[in-house]
Amino acid sequence: MGKIQVLDEQLANQIAAGEVVERPASVIKELVENAIDAGSSVIDITIEEGGLSFIRVTDNGSGIEPADMETAFQRHATSKISSSSDLFRIASLGFRGEALPSIAAVSRLECVSSIDSSGLAQRLVIEGGSVTANEPANAPQGTDMSVRDLFYNTPARLKYMKAIQTELGHITDYVYRIALAHPGIAITLKHNGSVLLRTLGTGDRLQVIAAVYGTNTAKAMLKVEGETSDYDLRGYISKPELTRANRNGMTVIVNGRYIRSHAVNQAILQAYHTLLPINRYPIVVLEIGMHPSLLDVNVHPSKMEVRFSKETELRALVEQAVKEALGQVRHIPGPAEKK
Ligand code: ADP
Ligand code: MG
Secondary structure, X not given: OOOOOOOOHHHHHHHHHHHHOOOHHHHHHHHHHHHHHOOOOEEEEEEEHHHOOEEEEEEOOOOOOHHHHHHHOOOOOOOOOOOHHHHHOOOOOOOOXXXXXXXXXXXXXXXXEEOXXXXXXXXXXXXXXXXXXXEEEEOOOEEEEEEEOOOOOOHHHHHOOOOHHHHHHHHHXXXXXXXXXXXOOEEEEEEOOEEEEEOOOOOOHHHHHHHHHOHHHHHOEEEEEEEOOOEEEEEEEEOOOOEEOOHHHEEEEEOOEEEOOHHHHHHHHHHHHHHOOOOOEEOEEEEEEEOHXXXXXXXXXXXXXXXXXXXXXXXXXXXXXXXXXXXXXXOOOOHHHOO
């Protein structure tokens, strides 16, 4: 007998959790993305103590079938892709099948889910990766995930958690951006009983900008639009007189996913050029739509970094569209508009 053995699933999940579940905000990110992928129109997020003691995400999406409940919590189990060709045209936010087993490995998790409005639901409880209940329950259509005592069984990770305010800051930062990315979904965030964000789900992105940044900011935004045969741009940028001391107000969304892109941020800043005071940054909410094959999201487990296959073209489009919105260049008429 050799010395090498394959780790059991529970241990493998705990190791993967180290990557996927960095802090409470990562749990919220994964649960909210699952809710969006399930087609939800209403998502409620409730947290206590910066998410360290309690996180609950409820949605009204498609739900999980009773027979799938345990499978959903297995490693590499997903309903979103099934072949390697799917990997090159990902239309959902999730696809790795890692979030639920990772979260369940490092918390006490309860999931109640129903696939229709019959009232019949299934309830699954997992503590530190072990299933302790899987039974019928009553609930409306959708999924209700509660995560208690995050990192209770990984003391080293728990020790690294920062003050409640810091963890809360990471959570609000993420929830604000996902709300800006999905104005068609009514999203509520509550912390220790007080409402930190409520969006109406009307599809009006300016309403979400007002909810996140205040009505005065919403009033000082300029509309951005632009397209090429590959890319479709839309969103809002702040007038040059409304700036901030850092780039945190710049939100770039690609196919419904909030991402970090140095290339896109640079193109935006280049368009403002001398209109911005030195070391000041605009507020931007820019949504970029493209065929999923032009995008590689399988770069990092958090899926926050992506690669664009035609980055030069995209940068040029972003710069042009932002300049147009700022009135820096005249609109160049397309062929159809020419007389
Ligand atoms: P992934 O999102 O990468 O597929 P997850 O571990 O996050 O992996 O979820 C596993 C599966 O559980 C999903 O593919 C989906 O079928 C199901 N699921 C998870 N959350 C929800 C939800 N809120 N509503 C409906 N189905 C869900
Ligand atoms: Mg997921």
